[in-house]
Structure formats: C-alpha cells, structure tokens
Amino acid sequence: MKKLVIIPAYNEKQSIIFTVEDIKKNAPDFDYVIVNDCSTDNTMDICRYNGYNVLNLPINLGIGGAVQTGYLYAYNHGYDIAVQFDGDGQHKAEYLETMAECLVGKQLDMVIGSRFIANKGFQSTWLRRIGIRYFTLLIKLLSGKTITDPTSGMRMCNRKTIEMFANEYPRDYPEPESTMRLIRHKRKIEEVPVEMRERQGGVSVMSPLRSIYYMVKVTLAIIIERVR
Amino acid sequence: MLTTKFQIILIVGIILLLLFILNMIRKRKLELKYSLVWLIVLVFLLVIACMPEKLQEIATALGIYSPVNMIFFLGFVFSLVIIFVLTVTVSRLSARIRRLAQIVAMMNRYMGEEESDGESEPVKADDRYNIEAD
Secondary structure, eight states, rough: EEEEEEEESSSSSTTTTHHHHHHHOOOOOOEEEEEOOOOSSSSSHHHHTOOOOOOOOSSHHHHHHHHHHHHHHHHHHTOOOEOOOOTOOOGGGGGHHHHHHHHHHTTOOOEEETTTOOOOOOOOHHHHHHHHOOOOOOOHHHHHHHOOOOOOOOOEEHHHHHHHHHHHHOSSSSSSHHHHOOOOOOOOEEEEEEOOOOSSOOSSSSSSHHHHHHHHHHHHHHHHHHHH | OOOOOHHHHHHHHHHHHHHHHHHHHHSSOOHHHHHHEEEEEEHHHHHHHOOTTTHHHHHHHHTTOOHHHHHHHHHHHHHHHHHHHHHHHHHHHHHHHHHHHHHHHHHHHHHHHHOSSSSOOOOOTSSSSSOOOO
8 A cells, every 4th residue: 555745845944854754764654755835945955965755846836736736746656545744843753654544444535633632742822722723613513523623734635535635725724624625525534633743943834914814714715615 | 078079089099909909919919818808898989989979878778877977887897897807817827827837846856767867966955055044
C-alpha cells in the first residue's frame, strides 16, 4: 500500500528539515512530497541541497492550491493514502501510522488528527479555540456530525477522497469547508487523538483582519456547501 | 431636446468608438467573445443618437418619469452586468491558472529527475538569498 505525506511549505526555512527528518524517522513507511508554494526565503534551496522530493510552484497559490498540488501528485502516482502534514513542525509524524491503521481498519474516507480529544500537547490560543469551537458547532448544526477539530491541517485520505480533492479543493482556509463537503457526500470521517507542537519557526499568516475574513469566508463556504 | 450639433458629435463619436473596437478585434487584441457586449451597446446608443425622440417613448413605456433617469438607470445596470461578467471570467481564469501552475510544478519535477544525474553541485542552503535570510 503506497502512502504519501504532503507537506505544504511557505517560508519554512527554519522548520522544513525538522519536519522531513521527523517523517523519515518516525513514519518510514510513508513517502513524502514537499510543495513549495513560491517561498520568498530559501526553503527551496534547503530542499534541493538536502535532496528532498519537492514540487516547486511557479506562482503562489495559497494553502489550498498547494495542498491540492500534493493530492494531484498522489493521484497521478497511484498512492492509496495521502496525508497533509504542516511544514512548520506542528504535527508529529509518530501519529501517522495510527491514523493509517484507523483509516484502513475502519475503511474510512478521511481521518482527522484532532488536538481536542485527548486534550494533550499544544492546544492553540484561547481565541483560536473559540473559533474552532464555533466551526465545530456550525458543522454540527448543519450536518449533525461532530468534528472536534475541523481546522486541523493533519488529515489523511483514501484513494477516493484523494481523487475528489485533486479535482476540487477550496482555495484558502480549506479544512472546514472540505470536511463539510465530504460529510455532504456521505463519506466516512473519523477523528484520531493526536498531540501537536507549537510551530517550530516561521510566522502564522493570521492577523486580526484576516481572522475576521477567515470566519466570514469559512462560515459562508460551509453554509453554501450545505445547500449545494 | 438634443441640438443637431451635439447629435452629430455623438454619432461621430460612437462610430469612431465602434471602428476602434472593431479594429482591436481585427488585430486580435480583443476577443470577440468579450467585446460582443460592447458592440451591442454601441449599436444601441447609435440608434438612440439618430432618433432621440424614441427615448421618450421607451421611458413612457417602462413607466419612467424622465428619459434622463432612464439613461442613468440603464447605464448603471449595464455597468453592473459587465462588472459581474468580468468577475465570473476572473474566477474561471484563476481556477485555470491554478491548475496550470500545479501541472508546471509537476512537469519541472519530472524534468529535474532526468537532469540531476550527477554533475552540477547543488546550491548550498543559505548561499543564494543571504540578504533575505532573517
């Protein structure tokens, strides 16, 4: 069974080596591909120098476009499982095997790594947690399904979902929206408790203004997804 | 309500604009698909400029008090329609560009595989963008 880790990277020079070595060491069954989303720092050089498998986007596509590139790669190369894995070192590769077992064992379409089941590790700031709770509530209201960590960027998909994401994936802030989409298509989703770290370098793209845009955009996207 | 002088200026202006657009299409600077709506509007304006008395009739038929109001209203609606069509076009274009960029990234990857069989030393990390680093 071919398994791929998709690592979207935008200006991750401080953490990309850490991330890839973590995967090589703690999830040796997985292949990986870095998607360099037109970084303005030397992320690409670092990847080349270390001989990493990297796709270099010629223009900046945003997180959605970058991750979709990874799914496209997974689809074209016949991978059975693909998992998104942040390039900033937040995610722990040791959980990938557990997630894969869950995905295959229960024949699921997607497994989300959730911080809020075991409530261990880095729990994000309280303001963000409120935002995440809100999306949990919104998805629950609209679909009846509880997703404790709808914004988690650690998500593992089977072949069917890889194909779906390769064809159509939201442009920015894609996680809650695409989760809703899967639920609407009656795909089976489950969450697995994981621990996350604080980011190991780089800066978050979130600012107060962006947060407002994020909340409004994702709320609308989820509602539209519901009536689509 | 329209002096003959102004009417002539209008008609000449519209015809010049029409020729300008047609010439751009001829030179393939404008795609017929997107300029069609402009051509239609210009022809409509030309008809109005030739027979301004029709304006009053149309306004009355639509139940609008004065022809001037109707002109402003129609102009506004028309502008909105064009802007909306452009938004749709931009959305489609950005989706296409996105897919193209993804395919370019992958093709570069395959080409790199064939080329990187040895010789050239890889660029050392931190050597090239020292100024930007930190």
